[in-house]
Amino acid sequence: MIFACVNTKGGVGKTTTAVHLATMLAREQVTLLIDGDPQASAASWAAWRRDTEFAPSPTTTCLTGKAILTEGRALAKGFAHTVVDAGGRDSAGLRSALLLANCAIIPVGASNLDAAAMTDLLEVIDMARDYNPELLVRVLLSRVDPRTRDTADMLTFLNDHQFNVFKARVCERVAYRRAIGEGAIVHEVGRDQAAILEMNEFFKEVMQ
Numbered sequence: 570m571i572f573a574c575v576n577t578k579g580g581v582g583k584t585t586t587a588v589h590l591a592t593m594l595a596r597e598q599v600t601l602l603i604d605g606d607p608q609a610s611a612a613s614w615a616a617w618r619r620d621t622e623f624a625p626s627p628t629t630t631c632l633t634g635k636a637i638l639t640e641g642r643a644l645a646k647g648f649a650h651t652v653v654d655a656g657g658r659d660s661a662g663l664r665s666a667l668l669l670a671n672c673a674i675i676p677v678g679a680s681n682l683d684a685a686a687m688t689d690l691l692e693v694i695d696m697a698r699d700y701n702p703e704l705l706v707r708v709l710l711s712r713v714d715p716r717t718r719d720t721a722d723m724l725t726f727l728n729d730h731q732f733n734v735f736k737a738r739v740c741e742r743v744a745y746r747r748a749i750g751e752g753a754i755v756h757e758v759g760r761d762q763a764a765i766l767e768m769n770e771f772f773k774e775v776m777q
């Protein structure tokens with residue numbers, strides 16, 4: 570299965586989601602993580618990880634632009650699963666990721682800005698569907714602050730637009746920031762059970 574973590578908006582948790590998903594997949598089968606963002610955050614995570622004992626790891630490589638589709642397609646043949654961390658704007662890289670993927674996972678925050686950015690992304694996804702009609706699109710509510718009504722409002726917006734939304738939510742937790750900075754995932758630094766639990770819920774839904 571080929572997954573692409575996409576959003577035209579930055580800071581929504583694409584890299585955090587991609588790294589967690591790829592590492593959880595790697596625990597079961599050989600997995601490729603393609604860093605498709607010129608800012609190379611997933612590649613930095615992988616580089617930090619190489620200096621640790623954490624295992625298993627997804628095989629990580631950087632690709633940009635159209636190479637995400639051409640090279641990505643060739644490389645993915647050698648792996649059970651591939652996860653693409655796509656760059657945070659409408660680019661050849663984002664479009665290529667959407668053509669390569671079987672499943673697009675869109676992490677979104679809960680704010681009017683996030684909702685506005687969805688409109689741009691939808692156009693790109695609609696275009697990708699012309700060439701990749703089987704593309705599954707799923708939204709992951711990310712960096713959720715359970716104390717506010719924002720998430721409920723965002724959910725209404727997403728349901729109104731008939732998005733397929735994961736039941737699992739990823740809350741705003743320092744554990745994510747720390748884990749990524751240590752070349753790990755939340756399971757491996759193991760201090761925040763709530764974070765581990767919500768990631769497991771997300772993973773279970775992905776695999777259904």
Ligand SMILES: Nc1ncnc2c1ncn2[C@@H]1O[C@H](COP(=O)(O)OP(=O)(O)O)[C@@H](O)[C@H]1O
Nearest residue numbers: 579580581582583584585712740741742745746
């Ligand atoms: N659930 C979360 N809780 C706390 N911080 C998060 C969470 N998800 C992401 N972050 C932090 O927010 C910033 C942006 O996240 P990142 O995954 O890099 O987003 P993107 O790839 O969409 O730009 C990073 O500093 C990251 O550590």
Ligand SMILES: [Mg+2]
Nearest residue numbers: 583584606610
């Ligand atoms: Mg990123």
